[in-house]
Amino acid sequence: MELSDYGMSRERGYLSHYEIDEIALPDQFAPILRAAARLSALLTSGRVRHFLDKLPDPQITDWATTAPEEEVRTAMVHYSFLVQAYVWGEAQPPAHLPANLSRPMCALADRLGQAPLLPYSGYVLDNWYRLDKSEPVSLDNIGMYQNFLCGEDENWFVLVHVAIEAEAGVLLDNAARLVAVARDRNEAEATRLLREMDAAWERIYAHFARMPERCDPYMYFHRVRPYIHGWANNPALDGGLIYEGMDRYEGKPQAFRGQTGSQSSIVPAMDALFQVGHSDDPLKSFLDELHHYRPVQHRRFIEDIAAQSTLRDFVSSTDNAELKGGFNACVEQAARFRTRHLEYAASYINKQAGSIAGNDPDVGTGGTPFMKYLKKHRDENRAQLV
Numbered sequence: 001m002e003l004s005d006y007g008m009s010r011e012r013g014y015l016s017h018y019e020i021d022e023i024a025l026p027d028q029f030a031p032i033l034r035a036a037a038r039l040s041a042l043l044t045s046g047r048v049r050h051f052l053d054k055l056p057d058p059q060i061t062d063w064a065t066t067a068p069e070e071e072v073r074t075a076m077v078h079y080s081f082l083v084q085a086y087v088w089g090e091a092q093p094p095a096h097l098p099a100n101l102s103r104p105m106c107a108l109a110d111r112l113g114q115a116p117l118l119p120y121s122g123y124v125l126d127n128w129y130r131l132d133k134s135e136p137v138s139l140d141n142i143g144m145y146q147n148f149l150c151g152e153d154e155n156w157f158v159l160v161h162v163a164i165e166a167e168a169g170v171l172l173d174n175a176a177r178l179v180a181v182a183r184d185r186n187e188a189e190a191t192r193l194l195r196e197m198d199a200a201w202e203r204i205y206a207h208f209a210r211m212p213e214r215c216d217p218y219m220y221f222h223r224v225r226p227y228i229h230g231w232a233n234n235p236a237l238d239g240g241l242i243y244e245g246m247d248r249y250e251g252k253p254q255a256f257r258g259q260t261g262s263q264s265s266i267v268p269a270m271d272a273l274f275q276v277g278h279s280d281d282p283l284k285s286f287l288d289e290l291h292h293y294r295p296v297q298h299r300r301f302i303e304d305i306a307a308q309s310t311l312r313d314f315v316s317s318t319d320n321a322e323l324k325g326g327f328n329a330c331v332e333q334a335a336r337f338r339t340r341h342l343e344y345a346a347s348y349i350n351k352q353a354g355s356i357a358g359n360d361p362d363v364g365t366g367g368t369p370f371m372k373y374l375k376k377h378r379d380e381n382r383a384q385l386v
Contacts, residue, residue, distance in 0.1 A: 001176035001180070001304060002176065003172060003173050006297045006300060006301040007295075007297045008169070008172060008297070008298075008301065009173075010169045010172075010173040011169055012137065012169055013166055013167070013168040013169035013172050013266075014125055014165050014168070014172070014265055014295075015128070015162065015165050015166055016070075016073065016125055016128075018070050019128070019130060019133075020127060020128065021145060022129075023070050023071060023074040025071055026071075028059075028060070029058060029075060031055055031056055031058075032055060032058065032075075032079065032082070032104075033078060035052065035055055035082060036078040036082060036146060039081060039082070039085055039146075039148060040148065040149050040150040042085065043085055043089045043148060043149060046090065047090065048085050048086065048089035048090060049090060049094065052082060052101065053098055055082075056100065057099060057103055057104060058104060060075070060107050060108070064110070064111045065107075065111060067111075069112075072111050072112060073112065073126045075104075076108045076109070076119075076121075076122050076126070077127050077145070078146055079104055079105050079108055080118035080119065080122040081118065082101060083097060083101055083102075083116075084117065084148070084227050084228065084229075085148060085227065088226055088227050088229060092236075093236050093237055093241075094241075095237075095238075095242055095253075096242045096243075097241055097242065097244060098245075099245025099246075102116070102243035102244055102246055103245050103246065105117075105243075106246055112295065112296070113296040114293060114296075115256045115257070115292075115293055116243065116254075117230055117256050117258070117259075118228060118258075118259045119259060119294075119295075120259055120260065120261065120263030120264060120293070121263075123228065123259050124158055124161045124162055124165065124264075125162075125165060125295070127144060127145050127146055127158065128144060128158070128159070128162045129142065129143055129145055130142055131143055137162070137163070137166040138163065138166075139159060139163045139207065142159050142162055143159075144158045144162075148224075149223055149227075151219065151223055151224075153214065153215045153216055153220055153223060153224055154223065154224045155214075156211070156214035157211070157220060160207055160208065160211050160215070161261065164204050164207050164208060164266070165264070167203045167204045168266045170196060170197065171200050171201070171266065171269070172266075172301070174193040174194075174197050174200075175197075175269055175270070175273045175305055176305070177189075177193055178190060178193050178194075178309070179273075179305065179308045179309055179310075179311075181193060182309065182313075182314040182315075183314075187320050187323050190311075190315070191320070191326050194327055194330055195326050197326075197330050197333075198329045198333060201336075202333075204337070205333070205336065205337065209340070211344060220348050220352075221348060221349065221353065222352075225349070228258055228259040228260075229258045230255075230256050230257045231258075232255040232256060232257050232258070234258075237253070237255075238253070239255060240252075240253030240254045240256070241254055241255075242254070257286075257289065257290060257293060260290070261341070262287060262290055263290050265294055265298040265301070267338070268291070268302050269305055270330070270334050271334070271381075272302050272305040272306035272309060273305050273309050274311060274312060274334070274384075275309060276380075276384050277380075277384070278376075278377055278380050278381075279380065281373050281376060283374065283377060284373075284377075311327070312327075315327045316386045327385075327386055328385040331381065331382075332385070334381055335382040338377060338381055339378055341374065342374045342375060345374060
């Protein structure tokens with residue numbers, strides 16, 4: 001296995017191999033790009049739909065099937081933000097998404113094999129750029145390109161994820177190598193790769209720990225989170241959202257899952273490599289469903305790792321204490337990461353929502369209860385050492 005076969009790299013992991021500020025879209029996107037650039041102002045006006053209703057439909061169905069992937073993904077970023085703003089940018093969500101947004105949104109999603117709303121890939125993986133192109137991807141050298149309200153808390157929330165995804169390139173590259181190394185039963189090389197992964201996890205955890213520096217829980221809950229909800233399991237939308245102009249939906253509401261960090265492919269790839277499993281529960285069903293919201297190549301990478309990894313059996317069959325120690329250190333790192341996620345879910349969502357009438361503090365942006373099952377998955381992870 002080679003990361004390049006999946007559009008990935010050791011330096012950037014799942015992040016886009018290009019930077020969004022370097023991608024130019026055709027002239028037909030000019031009105032859309034103008035609206036996207038001033039989305040914060042449109043939202044602040046309190047009548048964002050009034051302005052988005054006036055956007056032309058650029059008729060991109062044919063273009064989306066043949067255009068360079070970088071351009072399609074860039075258009076997906078902008079359109080998915082406009083769609084989310086249309087739905088959640090005023091006090092009451094609409095029952096319908098107008099055809100001037102639904103048609104291009106669906107054309108882009110069809111080309112990319114994703115759902116027609118904001119995905120994690122559009123929110124994070126494809127929505128960043130380096131401030132200084134001569135310097136590496138790091139928290140002090142990256143910007144969020146497309147925003148909703150443009151506040152520091154919104155930027156920082158996304159950029160911490162970008163930094164984590166970049167750091168995870170080492171995990172993914174070593175995971176691909178370990179598939180072959182385990183098959184060849186090379187204990188020394190497996191131990192070396194696992195030690196590298198353990199060190200990369202430390203850097204990832206250091207980035208994750210910085211979230212509170214510039215993203216306040218109150219601001220996140222009230223100024224960032226409202227725009228990234230989906231249409232599934234959301235009582236405000238009564239069964240979903242109708243995509244006008246899309247005959248294939250037959251005028252029926254569509255209940256798609258919202259953007260969530262759980263769409264990141266880092267932990268699922270590690271679970272696949274280390275053959276960490278979870279018993280059935282609502283969160284497992286939810287995460288299994290979210291697999292189909294990931295970019296196609298990232299799905300394929302996880303599936304190929306899961307199908308080919310014999311690492312657990314290899315490590316379990318040896319008496320090599322160093323090898324087992326490296327394996328267990330990485331399994332524990334994933335559990336530690338899940339613990340920090342649980343802590344953030346408690347402070348950024350659970351505690352903030354608990355004081356608001358009608359809000360279920362245990363329901364995430366993806367539309368599923370999470371607190372109880374995040375603990376369960378963390379504990380199951382931790383229990384599967386060798």
